[in-house]
Amino acid sequence: MAAAVACRQKGIEDILLIERGAYLGGILNQCIHDGFGLEKFHASLTGPEYAQRYIEQVIEKDIPFLLNSTVLNLTPQKEVIVINDKGLHHYKAKTIILAMGCRERTRGAIGIPGARPSGIYTAGVAQELINLKNYMIGKKVVILGSGDIGLIMARRLILEGAEVLMVAEKLPYSSGLPRNINQCLYDFDIPLLLSHTAVDIKGNGRLSGVTIAQLGKRGGVIPGTKRRIACDTLLLSVGLIPENELSRQAGIILDPVTGGPQVDERGQTSIPGIFACGNVLQVHDIVDNVSLEAEYIVEGVVEYLEGRLTKEREIKVELGEGLRYVVPQRLISRKDTIFSFRVNQPGQHKVLLFEEGRRLIKKKSLRRVNPAEMVRVKLSSLELEGIKRLKVRLV
Protein backbone atom coordinates (compact mmCIF):
# COMPACT_ATOMS: atom_id res chain seq x y z
CA MET A 1 0.00 0.00 0.00
CA ALA A 2 2.83 2.41 0.83
CA ALA A 3 4.36 1.80 -2.60
CA ALA A 4 1.01 2.17 -4.37
CA VAL A 5 0.23 5.41 -2.55
CA ALA A 6 3.69 6.78 -3.34
CA CYS A 7 3.27 5.84 -7.03
CA ARG A 8 -0.01 7.72 -7.16
CA GLN A 9 1.55 10.72 -5.45
CA LYS A 10 4.22 10.73 -8.15
CA GLY A 11 1.53 10.90 -10.80
CA ILE A 12 1.34 7.26 -11.90
CA GLU A 13 -2.26 6.69 -12.92
CA ASP A 14 -2.62 3.06 -13.81
CA ILE A 15 -1.93 1.03 -10.68
CA LEU A 16 -3.27 -2.30 -9.48
CA LEU A 17 -2.74 -3.74 -6.01
CA ILE A 18 -3.16 -7.52 -5.83
CA GLU A 19 -3.74 -9.16 -2.44
CA ARG A 20 -4.16 -12.84 -1.66
CA GLY A 21 -5.85 -12.21 1.69
CA ALA A 22 -9.42 -11.14 2.41
CA TYR A 23 -8.32 -7.69 3.57
CA LEU A 24 -5.59 -5.12 2.98
CA GLY A 25 -2.73 -4.63 5.41
CA GLY A 26 -1.04 -8.03 5.38
CA ILE A 27 0.63 -9.23 8.55
CA LEU A 28 -0.23 -5.97 10.36
CA ASN A 29 -3.78 -7.21 10.87
CA GLN A 30 -2.70 -9.88 13.30
CA CYS A 31 -0.17 -7.66 15.09
CA ILE A 32 -2.65 -6.11 17.50
CA HIS A 33 0.04 -4.93 19.91
CA ASP A 34 1.21 -1.33 19.78
CA GLY A 35 4.57 0.16 18.86
CA PHE A 36 4.04 0.73 15.15
CA GLY A 37 4.39 4.11 13.50
CA LEU A 38 6.73 5.82 15.95
CA GLU A 39 8.88 7.16 13.15
CA LYS A 40 6.33 7.56 10.38
CA PHE A 41 3.39 8.94 12.34
CA HIS A 42 5.02 9.90 15.65
CA ALA A 43 2.47 7.82 17.49
CA SER A 44 2.48 4.35 18.96
CA LEU A 45 -0.14 2.59 16.87
CA THR A 46 -1.28 -1.02 16.80
CA GLY A 47 -0.80 -3.01 13.58
CA PRO A 48 -4.43 -2.64 12.41
CA GLU A 49 -4.35 1.11 13.13
CA TYR A 50 -1.15 1.50 11.15
CA ALA A 51 -2.65 -0.44 8.25
CA GLN A 52 -5.82 1.66 8.42
CA ARG A 53 -3.82 4.84 7.79
CA TYR A 54 -2.72 3.37 4.47
CA ILE A 55 -6.08 1.81 3.64
CA GLU A 56 -7.60 5.26 3.92
CA GLN A 57 -5.01 6.68 1.53
CA VAL A 58 -5.55 3.84 -0.93
CA ILE A 59 -9.28 4.54 -0.92
CA GLU A 60 -8.93 8.30 -0.99
CA LYS A 61 -6.54 8.12 -3.94
CA ASP A 62 -8.84 5.70 -5.72
CA ILE A 63 -6.18 3.02 -6.16
CA PRO A 64 -7.80 -0.13 -7.50
CA PHE A 65 -7.13 -3.32 -5.54
CA LEU A 66 -8.10 -6.97 -5.75
CA LEU A 67 -8.70 -9.03 -2.61
CA ASN A 68 -8.79 -12.83 -2.32
CA SER A 69 -6.67 -12.83 -5.44
CA THR A 70 -3.45 -14.80 -5.66
CA VAL A 71 -0.69 -14.17 -8.14
CA LEU A 72 0.16 -17.60 -9.50
CA ASN A 73 2.75 -16.67 -12.02
CA LEU A 74 5.13 -13.85 -12.81
CA THR A 75 7.17 -13.61 -15.99
CA PRO A 76 10.29 -11.62 -16.89
CA GLN A 77 8.09 -9.82 -19.45
CA LYS A 78 6.20 -8.41 -16.46
CA GLU A 79 3.05 -10.39 -16.95
CA VAL A 80 1.14 -11.81 -14.02
CA ILE A 81 -1.53 -14.46 -13.78
CA VAL A 82 -4.00 -13.95 -10.97
CA ILE A 83 -6.58 -16.39 -9.68
CA ASN A 84 -9.69 -15.45 -7.72
CA ASP A 85 -13.31 -16.52 -7.49
CA LYS A 86 -14.01 -14.91 -10.87
CA GLY A 87 -11.41 -17.04 -12.58
CA LEU A 88 -7.95 -16.57 -14.05
CA HIS A 89 -6.83 -13.10 -15.03
CA HIS A 90 -3.88 -12.01 -17.06
CA TYR A 91 -2.24 -8.62 -16.66
CA LYS A 92 0.72 -7.10 -18.43
CA ALA A 93 2.46 -4.24 -16.66
CA LYS A 94 5.23 -1.81 -17.49
CA THR A 95 6.62 -2.28 -14.05
CA ILE A 96 5.98 -4.56 -11.09
CA ILE A 97 6.66 -3.97 -7.40
CA LEU A 98 7.06 -7.14 -5.39
CA ALA A 99 5.75 -6.81 -1.81
CA MET A 100 4.80 -10.37 -0.87
CA GLY A 101 6.18 -10.20 2.67
CA CYS A 102 7.74 -13.20 4.39
CA ARG A 103 6.87 -16.52 5.94
CA GLU A 104 8.01 -18.29 9.05
CA ARG A 105 10.85 -20.71 9.22
CA THR A 106 9.90 -24.14 10.46
CA ARG A 107 13.34 -25.71 10.23
CA GLY A 108 13.75 -25.47 13.99
CA ALA A 109 10.80 -27.82 14.41
CA ILE A 110 11.88 -30.35 11.87
CA GLY A 111 15.30 -30.62 13.49
CA ILE A 112 14.02 -31.60 16.95
CA PRO A 113 14.00 -35.33 17.57
CA GLY A 114 11.06 -36.98 19.30
CA ALA A 115 7.33 -37.37 18.83
CA ARG A 116 5.11 -35.34 16.49
CA PRO A 117 2.07 -34.61 18.63
CA SER A 118 -0.35 -31.71 18.18
CA GLY A 119 0.27 -28.52 20.14
CA ILE A 120 3.28 -27.29 18.16
CA TYR A 121 2.78 -23.99 16.37
CA THR A 122 4.90 -21.35 14.74
CA ALA A 123 4.52 -18.09 16.63
CA GLY A 124 2.94 -16.28 13.69
CA VAL A 125 0.31 -18.97 13.20
CA ALA A 126 -0.45 -18.84 16.93
CA GLN A 127 -0.78 -15.05 16.58
CA GLU A 128 -3.22 -15.41 13.73
CA LEU A 129 -5.29 -18.04 15.56
CA ILE A 130 -5.52 -16.06 18.80
CA ASN A 131 -5.83 -12.53 17.43
CA LEU A 132 -7.95 -13.04 14.34
CA LYS A 133 -9.72 -16.37 14.66
CA ASN A 134 -10.50 -16.49 18.38
CA TYR A 135 -8.88 -19.85 18.85
CA MET A 136 -6.85 -20.39 22.03
CA ILE A 137 -3.92 -22.68 21.46
CA GLY A 138 -2.99 -24.05 24.90
CA LYS A 139 -2.49 -23.58 28.61
CA LYS A 140 1.15 -24.29 29.44
CA VAL A 141 3.49 -22.95 26.85
CA VAL A 142 7.20 -23.17 26.09
CA ILE A 143 8.56 -20.83 23.43
CA LEU A 144 11.52 -21.84 21.34
CA GLY A 145 13.44 -18.98 19.77
CA SER A 146 13.43 -15.38 20.92
CA GLY A 147 12.35 -13.72 17.68
CA ASP A 148 10.02 -10.76 18.07
CA ILE A 149 6.88 -12.68 17.25
CA GLY A 150 7.68 -15.23 19.96
CA LEU A 151 8.23 -12.46 22.50
CA ILE A 152 5.04 -10.66 21.53
CA MET A 153 3.14 -13.94 21.77
CA ALA A 154 4.55 -14.67 25.23
CA ARG A 155 2.82 -11.56 26.55
CA ARG A 156 -0.29 -12.19 24.52
CA LEU A 157 -0.64 -15.73 25.88
CA ILE A 158 -0.24 -14.50 29.45
CA LEU A 159 -2.92 -11.85 28.93
CA GLU A 160 -5.18 -14.55 27.47
CA GLY A 161 -4.76 -16.55 30.66
CA ALA A 162 -2.11 -19.11 29.64
CA GLU A 163 1.07 -19.87 31.51
CA VAL A 164 4.34 -19.20 29.67
CA LEU A 165 7.09 -21.25 31.26
CA MET A 166 10.12 -19.96 29.41
CA VAL A 167 11.64 -18.70 26.21
CA ALA A 168 14.62 -20.82 25.14
CA GLU A 169 17.08 -19.27 22.68
CA LYS A 170 19.79 -21.27 20.97
CA LEU A 171 22.12 -18.27 20.54
CA PRO A 172 23.92 -16.53 23.40
CA TYR A 173 21.86 -13.39 22.66
CA SER A 174 18.24 -12.75 21.82
CA SER A 175 17.17 -12.28 18.23
CA GLY A 176 14.30 -10.03 19.34
CA LEU A 177 14.23 -6.29 19.90
CA PRO A 178 15.28 -5.21 23.40
CA ARG A 179 12.04 -3.36 24.00
CA ASN A 180 10.10 -6.55 23.34
CA ILE A 181 12.26 -8.48 25.80
CA ASN A 182 11.60 -5.75 28.32
CA GLN A 183 7.87 -5.43 27.84
CA CYS A 184 6.91 -8.97 26.96
CA LEU A 185 9.20 -11.10 29.14
CA TYR A 186 10.57 -9.03 32.03
CA ASP A 187 7.20 -7.42 32.73
CA PHE A 188 5.71 -10.87 33.36
CA ASP A 189 8.76 -12.56 34.90
CA ILE A 190 9.08 -15.02 32.03
CA PRO A 191 12.61 -16.46 32.05
CA LEU A 192 14.73 -16.07 28.92
CA LEU A 193 17.18 -18.95 28.69
CA LEU A 194 20.02 -18.07 26.33
CA SER A 195 22.14 -20.84 24.75
CA HIS A 196 19.32 -23.32 25.32
CA THR A 197 17.32 -25.42 22.92
CA ALA A 198 14.81 -28.26 22.79
CA VAL A 199 16.35 -31.68 22.27
CA ASP A 200 13.29 -33.88 22.61
CA ILE A 201 9.53 -33.69 22.22
CA LYS A 202 7.16 -36.00 24.07
CA GLY A 203 3.48 -36.55 23.63
CA ASN A 204 0.93 -39.02 22.47
CA GLY A 205 -1.73 -37.20 20.49
CA ARG A 206 -1.15 -33.91 22.35
CA LEU A 207 2.21 -32.54 23.41
CA SER A 208 3.03 -33.46 27.02
CA GLY A 209 6.53 -32.09 27.43
CA VAL A 210 9.79 -30.98 25.91
CA THR A 211 13.36 -31.55 27.00
CA ILE A 212 15.45 -28.40 27.17
CA ALA A 213 19.24 -28.44 27.31
CA GLN A 214 22.02 -25.92 27.50
CA LEU A 215 24.38 -25.50 24.58
CA GLY A 216 28.12 -25.06 24.85
CA LYS A 217 30.26 -22.59 22.92
CA ARG A 218 30.48 -24.86 19.90
CA GLY A 219 26.75 -25.46 19.85
CA GLY A 220 26.79 -28.97 21.34
CA VAL A 221 24.58 -30.00 24.27
CA ILE A 222 26.36 -29.67 27.62
CA PRO A 223 26.08 -33.05 29.37
CA GLY A 224 23.92 -33.07 32.47
CA THR A 225 21.92 -29.95 31.54
CA LYS A 226 18.86 -31.73 30.11
CA ARG A 227 15.61 -30.84 31.82
CA ARG A 228 12.17 -32.19 31.14
CA ILE A 229 9.51 -29.47 31.06
CA ALA A 230 5.85 -30.45 31.20
CA CYS A 231 3.80 -28.35 28.77
CA ASP A 232 0.95 -28.75 26.30
CA THR A 233 2.09 -26.20 23.74
CA LEU A 234 5.35 -25.39 21.98
CA LEU A 235 5.73 -22.18 20.01
CA LEU A 236 8.50 -21.76 17.46
CA SER A 237 9.86 -18.33 16.77
CA VAL A 238 12.94 -19.16 14.81
CA GLY A 239 13.01 -16.59 12.08
CA LEU A 240 11.36 -15.39 8.92
CA ILE A 241 12.24 -15.88 5.27
CA PRO A 242 11.18 -13.65 2.39
CA GLU A 243 8.41 -15.18 0.31
CA ASN A 244 10.08 -15.45 -3.09
CA GLU A 245 8.51 -18.37 -4.93
CA LEU A 246 7.18 -16.05 -7.61
CA SER A 247 10.48 -14.22 -7.94
CA ARG A 248 12.36 -17.49 -8.33
CA GLN A 249 9.88 -18.63 -10.96
CA ALA A 250 10.49 -15.46 -12.93
CA GLY A 251 14.23 -16.03 -12.78
CA ILE A 252 15.01 -13.16 -10.44
CA ILE A 253 18.41 -13.58 -8.80
CA LEU A 254 18.12 -13.97 -5.03
CA ASP A 255 20.64 -13.15 -2.32
CA PRO A 256 21.33 -16.35 -0.37
CA VAL A 257 21.76 -14.41 2.89
CA THR A 258 18.74 -12.08 2.85
CA GLY A 259 16.58 -14.59 1.00
CA GLY A 260 15.29 -11.64 -1.02
CA PRO A 261 16.11 -10.46 -4.54
CA GLN A 262 19.47 -8.88 -5.21
CA VAL A 263 18.72 -5.26 -5.96
CA ASP A 264 20.30 -2.02 -7.03
CA GLU A 265 19.97 1.28 -5.16
CA ARG A 266 16.42 1.72 -6.38
CA GLY A 267 15.21 -1.70 -5.29
CA GLN A 268 15.33 -2.96 -8.88
CA THR A 269 15.84 -6.72 -9.13
CA SER A 270 17.95 -8.50 -11.74
CA ILE A 271 15.01 -8.12 -14.13
CA PRO A 272 14.77 -4.49 -15.24
CA GLY A 273 11.46 -2.94 -14.25
CA ILE A 274 10.71 -5.42 -11.46
CA PHE A 275 11.26 -3.86 -8.05
CA ALA A 276 11.01 -5.22 -4.50
CA CYS A 277 10.35 -3.68 -1.10
CA GLY A 278 9.33 -4.70 2.39
CA ASN A 279 9.81 -8.15 3.87
CA VAL A 280 10.07 -9.79 0.47
CA LEU A 281 13.31 -7.88 -0.04
CA GLN A 282 14.72 -8.25 3.46
CA VAL A 283 13.05 -9.09 6.76
CA HIS A 284 12.32 -5.87 8.64
CA ASP A 285 11.86 -5.47 12.37
CA ILE A 286 10.06 -2.14 12.13
CA VAL A 287 7.12 -1.45 9.88
CA ASP A 288 8.01 2.23 9.53
CA ASN A 289 11.11 1.12 7.64
CA VAL A 290 8.96 -1.02 5.37
CA SER A 291 6.88 2.04 4.43
CA LEU A 292 9.96 4.24 4.03
CA GLU A 293 11.63 1.63 1.85
CA ALA A 294 8.51 1.40 -0.32
CA GLU A 295 8.39 5.16 -0.78
CA TYR A 296 12.08 5.25 -1.52
CA ILE A 297 12.05 2.60 -4.26
CA VAL A 298 9.13 4.30 -5.98
CA GLU A 299 11.53 7.01 -7.09
CA GLY A 300 13.27 4.33 -9.14
CA VAL A 301 9.95 3.04 -10.44
CA VAL A 302 9.10 6.50 -11.74
CA GLU A 303 12.56 6.90 -13.25
CA TYR A 304 12.15 3.53 -14.95
CA LEU A 305 8.76 4.44 -16.40
CA GLU A 306 10.15 7.71 -17.69
CA GLY A 307 13.20 5.97 -19.13
CA ARG A 308 15.52 7.80 -16.74
CA LEU A 309 16.74 4.82 -14.74
CA THR A 310 19.98 4.56 -16.60
CA LYS A 311 23.03 2.51 -15.83
CA GLU A 312 26.19 4.53 -15.34
CA ARG A 313 28.67 1.93 -14.30
CA GLU A 314 27.51 -1.02 -12.30
CA ILE A 315 29.47 -1.93 -9.21
CA LYS A 316 28.95 -4.61 -6.63
CA VAL A 317 28.72 -3.50 -3.01
CA GLU A 318 31.36 -5.61 -1.30
CA LEU A 319 30.70 -6.89 2.18
CA GLY A 320 33.51 -6.80 4.71
CA GLU A 321 33.83 -8.09 8.25
CA GLY A 322 31.20 -7.70 10.95
CA LEU A 323 28.20 -7.57 8.62
CA ARG A 324 25.77 -10.28 7.67
CA TYR A 325 24.39 -8.53 4.62
CA VAL A 326 23.91 -5.27 2.83
CA VAL A 327 21.04 -4.06 0.64
CA PRO A 328 21.41 -2.86 -2.14
CA GLN A 329 23.89 -5.44 -3.36
CA ARG A 330 24.88 -3.32 -6.38
CA LEU A 331 24.85 0.28 -7.56
CA ILE A 332 24.01 1.34 -11.08
CA SER A 333 24.17 5.09 -10.56
CA ARG A 334 25.74 7.31 -7.93
CA LYS A 335 22.55 8.90 -6.66
CA ASP A 336 21.65 9.35 -2.99
CA THR A 337 21.33 5.81 -1.65
CA ILE A 338 20.02 4.30 1.56
CA PHE A 339 21.95 1.19 2.60
CA SER A 340 20.42 -1.33 5.02
CA PHE A 341 22.54 -3.72 7.05
CA ARG A 342 22.39 -6.37 9.66
CA VAL A 343 25.39 -7.03 11.85
CA ASN A 344 26.77 -10.48 12.65
CA GLN A 345 26.62 -10.23 16.41
CA PRO A 346 25.81 -7.78 19.18
CA GLY A 347 28.46 -5.23 20.01
CA GLN A 348 29.19 -1.80 21.39
CA HIS A 349 31.05 1.24 20.09
CA LYS A 350 31.35 0.03 16.52
CA VAL A 351 32.17 2.00 13.41
CA LEU A 352 30.65 1.36 10.03
CA LEU A 353 33.09 2.16 7.22
CA PHE A 354 32.34 2.80 3.56
CA GLU A 355 35.54 2.57 1.55
CA GLU A 356 36.77 2.75 -2.02
CA GLY A 357 39.94 0.69 -1.82
CA ARG A 358 41.91 2.48 0.88
CA ARG A 359 39.96 5.71 0.60
CA LEU A 360 37.38 6.33 3.33
CA ILE A 361 34.10 7.57 1.88
CA LYS A 362 32.00 7.69 4.99
CA LYS A 363 32.19 6.58 8.55
CA LYS A 364 29.34 6.17 10.99
CA SER A 365 29.71 5.45 14.68
CA LEU A 366 27.20 3.09 16.20
CA ARG A 367 26.98 3.05 19.96
CA ARG A 368 25.26 -0.28 20.09
CA VAL A 369 24.62 -2.85 17.38
CA ASN A 370 22.36 -5.87 17.49
CA PRO A 371 21.53 -8.40 14.76
CA ALA A 372 17.86 -7.89 15.70
CA GLU A 373 18.00 -4.27 14.60
CA MET A 374 18.44 -3.22 11.02
CA VAL A 375 20.84 -0.34 10.49
CA ARG A 376 20.07 2.19 7.74
CA VAL A 377 22.59 4.70 6.46
CA LYS A 378 22.27 7.20 3.66
CA LEU A 379 25.13 8.11 1.34
CA SER A 380 24.71 11.21 -0.78
CA SER A 381 25.41 11.47 -4.49
CA LEU A 382 28.32 13.70 -3.53
CA GLU A 383 29.84 11.00 -1.37
CA LEU A 384 29.29 8.38 -4.06
CA GLU A 385 30.41 10.53 -6.98
CA GLY A 386 32.89 8.84 -9.30
CA ILE A 387 33.52 5.79 -7.13
CA LYS A 388 34.58 2.63 -8.89
CA ARG A 389 34.43 0.26 -5.94
CA LEU A 390 32.59 0.22 -2.67
CA LYS A 391 33.19 -1.89 0.37
CA VAL A 392 31.39 -1.73 3.71
CA ARG A 393 32.56 -3.22 6.94
CA LEU A 394 32.07 -2.88 10.67
CA VAL A 395 35.02 -2.51 12.99
Place this chain on the structure above:
Amino acid sequence: MHREFICIVCPNSCHISVEYEGTNIKDIKGDQCPKGRDYVKNEITNPLRVFTGSVLVENGDFPLVSVKTSSPIPKQYLKKVGEITRQMKVEAPVELGQIVARNLLNKKIDLIATRKIKKINKKNSLLS
Protein backbone atom coordinates in the same frame (compact mmCIF):
# COMPACT_ATOMS: atom_id res chain seq x y z
CA MET B 1 20.02 0.45 44.13
CA HIS B 2 21.39 -0.26 40.67
CA ARG B 3 19.31 -1.35 37.70
CA GLU B 4 19.64 -1.62 33.95
CA PHE B 5 16.74 -0.44 31.84
CA ILE B 6 15.99 -0.68 28.17
CA CYS B 7 14.19 2.51 27.24
CA ILE B 8 11.13 1.65 25.17
CA VAL B 9 9.99 5.13 24.26
CA CYS B 10 11.51 4.96 20.78
CA PRO B 11 13.17 2.28 18.62
CA ASN B 12 16.64 3.40 19.68
CA SER B 13 16.16 1.17 22.73
CA CYS B 14 18.86 2.88 24.77
CA HIS B 15 20.37 0.74 27.47
CA ILE B 16 20.20 2.97 30.52
CA SER B 17 22.08 2.20 33.66
CA VAL B 18 20.68 3.82 36.81
CA GLU B 19 21.70 4.26 40.45
CA TYR B 20 18.67 5.14 42.54
CA GLU B 21 17.28 5.22 46.04
CA GLY B 22 13.54 4.93 46.44
CA THR B 23 12.28 7.08 43.62
CA ASN B 24 15.32 9.30 43.56
CA ILE B 25 17.71 8.97 40.61
CA LYS B 26 21.29 9.47 41.80
CA ASP B 27 23.19 8.61 38.66
CA ILE B 28 22.03 7.81 35.14
CA LYS B 29 24.04 6.73 32.10
CA GLY B 30 23.15 5.81 28.53
CA ASP B 31 20.03 7.93 28.03
CA GLN B 32 20.34 9.60 24.65
CA CYS B 33 17.55 12.10 25.17
CA PRO B 34 15.53 13.56 28.06
CA LYS B 35 12.66 11.16 27.39
CA GLY B 36 14.91 8.35 28.56
CA ARG B 37 15.29 9.89 32.00
CA ASP B 38 11.54 10.47 32.21
CA TYR B 39 10.99 6.86 31.25
CA VAL B 40 13.31 5.57 33.97
CA LYS B 41 11.71 7.90 36.49
CA ASN B 42 8.35 6.41 35.60
CA GLU B 43 9.63 2.86 35.68
CA ILE B 44 10.85 3.22 39.23
CA THR B 45 7.83 5.14 40.47
CA ASN B 46 4.80 4.03 38.48
CA PRO B 47 5.50 1.83 35.43
CA LEU B 48 2.84 2.37 32.76
CA ARG B 49 1.92 0.20 29.76
CA VAL B 50 -0.66 0.30 27.03
CA PHE B 51 -2.79 -2.83 27.22
CA THR B 52 -3.58 -4.39 23.85
CA GLY B 53 -5.84 -7.35 23.31
CA SER B 54 -9.04 -8.44 21.66
CA VAL B 55 -12.71 -8.77 22.45
CA LEU B 56 -15.39 -11.03 20.97
CA VAL B 57 -17.75 -9.43 18.47
CA GLU B 58 -21.25 -10.54 17.62
CA ASN B 59 -22.34 -10.39 13.99
CA GLY B 60 -19.10 -8.88 12.77
CA ASP B 61 -17.02 -9.60 9.68
CA PHE B 62 -14.23 -10.65 12.06
CA PRO B 63 -14.87 -12.79 15.15
CA LEU B 64 -12.74 -10.43 17.27
CA VAL B 65 -12.13 -6.74 17.52
CA SER B 66 -8.67 -5.65 18.60
CA VAL B 67 -8.61 -3.13 21.45
CA LYS B 68 -6.19 -1.02 23.47
CA THR B 69 -6.44 1.16 26.53
CA SER B 70 -6.96 4.81 25.64
CA SER B 71 -3.83 5.67 27.61
CA PRO B 72 -1.04 3.77 29.36
CA ILE B 73 -2.14 2.06 32.57
CA PRO B 74 -0.19 0.92 35.65
CA LYS B 75 1.61 -2.30 34.78
CA GLN B 76 0.04 -4.26 37.64
CA TYR B 77 -3.42 -3.93 36.02
CA LEU B 78 -2.48 -5.56 32.70
CA LYS B 79 -3.49 -9.09 33.70
CA LYS B 80 -6.71 -7.92 35.33
CA VAL B 81 -7.72 -6.05 32.20
CA GLY B 82 -6.92 -9.22 30.24
CA GLU B 83 -9.31 -11.18 32.45
CA ILE B 84 -12.05 -8.66 31.72
CA THR B 85 -11.53 -8.59 27.95
CA ARG B 86 -11.76 -12.39 27.89
CA GLN B 87 -15.29 -12.19 29.28
CA MET B 88 -16.50 -9.27 27.17
CA LYS B 89 -18.60 -9.23 24.04
CA VAL B 90 -19.52 -6.31 21.79
CA GLU B 91 -21.99 -5.97 18.98
CA ALA B 92 -20.96 -5.09 15.41
CA PRO B 93 -20.54 -2.62 13.81
CA VAL B 94 -17.54 -1.18 15.60
CA GLU B 95 -15.68 1.93 14.46
CA LEU B 96 -11.95 2.36 14.83
CA GLY B 97 -11.40 4.50 17.91
CA GLN B 98 -14.81 3.68 19.39
CA ILE B 99 -14.87 3.23 23.15
CA VAL B 100 -15.94 -0.35 23.83
CA ALA B 101 -15.65 -0.31 27.64
CA ARG B 102 -15.38 2.43 30.21
CA ASN B 103 -13.86 2.85 33.61
CA LEU B 104 -12.55 -0.70 34.01
CA LEU B 105 -11.61 -1.70 37.57
CA ASN B 106 -12.98 1.70 38.59
CA LYS B 107 -9.63 3.10 37.56
CA LYS B 108 -10.76 5.28 34.65
CA ILE B 109 -9.39 2.72 32.21
CA ASP B 110 -11.20 2.92 28.87
CA LEU B 111 -10.82 0.42 26.05
CA ILE B 112 -10.95 1.61 22.46
CA ALA B 113 -11.27 -0.42 19.28
CA THR B 114 -8.21 -0.46 17.03
CA ARG B 115 -9.99 -1.98 14.07
CA LYS B 116 -13.15 -1.33 12.17
CA ILE B 117 -15.66 -4.19 12.23
CA LYS B 118 -18.51 -4.32 9.77
CA LYS B 119 -21.86 -5.79 10.65
CA ILE B 120 -22.87 -8.88 8.75
CA ASN B 121 -26.16 -10.63 9.02
CA LYS B 122 -25.31 -14.18 8.16
CA LYS B 123 -22.71 -16.17 10.03
CA ASN B 124 -20.25 -15.95 7.17
CA SER B 125 -17.39 -14.04 8.67
CA LEU B 126 -14.42 -13.28 6.44
CA LEU B 127 -12.21 -15.66 8.29
CA SER B 128 -14.32 -18.71 8.92
